[in-house]
Amino acid sequence: MLTKERAAKADQRRPRGRPKTINDDARRAEIVSEARATFYELGYGGTTMDLVAARCRMSKQTLYRLFPSKTELFMAIIAEHRASMFALPRPADEDLPLDEALEQIFMIDMDEAQEREREAFIHLALSESQQFPEIATLLHTYGARQSQQMLADWLSEQQRRGLIEIADASSGARMLMNMIFGAMISKPGHPNDWPNRETRLRHLRHCIAIFTAGVQPRKGDC
Structure with a gap:
């Protein structure tokens, strides 16, 4: 019985789902920093959202969720x-x-x-x-x-x-x-x-x- 109670308490303390490794604010800061460097290098016309996503090593879906355009x-x-x-x-x-x-x-x-x-x-x-x-x-x-x-x-x-x-x-x-x-x-x-x-x-x-x-x-x- 004691073992079951300990297991139940341990289960309650265990975080549910996959933990987030980086929050949205940190991702936004990372994106802005990388995008700024890309704009300096290639100009506004030469910079694309696909390129920014690739340089940030994130999916386009994540990029567009944080910055729609x-x-x-x-x-x-x-x-x-x-x-x-x-x-x-x-x-x-x-x-x-x-x-x-x-x-x-x-x-x-x-x-x-x-x-x-x-x-x-x-x-x-x-x-x-x-x-x-x-x-x-x-x-x-x-x-x-x-x-x-x-x-x-x-x-x-x-x-x-x-x-x-x-x-x-x-x-x-x-x-x-x-x-x-x-x-x-x-x-x-x-x-x-x-x-x-x-x-x-x-x-x-x-x-x-x-x-x-x-x-x-x-x-x-x-």
Whole structure:
């Protein structure tokens, strides 16, 4: 009788069915990483879902379950890229000076490997959007426009807290993005716009200082 009870308890503890070796989130991350490398190598037009599945060593059925189309896969890469450009949203209890917060939001001191990865995607996006209008639409909708809105929302929150004065948060967000990304992103064919990273970093901090000074709350009339 005791042996049967022990067997029953052991059976209850034993997991049912075939165990999952990797969850869907991990698979998505693997797919996005492999797809990004394939896009860099072959371009948007040269990349197929069959090829991505083969390089990920998974069935097409699994790939299409997680990403129903190449468009949705590229959207996921845009979202990942946006996270490498913007550290938003911010912690609700953050209490940094405005200039320090903006430096962190724009990740201006990222390392060289991160910079190379970011520029590889930007150059891919610029070249492919000329051939594929859907790429330009995706980049605008899920990249630039969404990033600008997130930054505008953050600026609006700073104004609500009385930390800045700004007439138009959307315009301010666009202004900041133009200043910062204009200096951070090298144009195709002009990789050496800055003599060194330190010079560019000083310029970026200068841009942030000018913006910060312009939105400081006015403390009464002189």
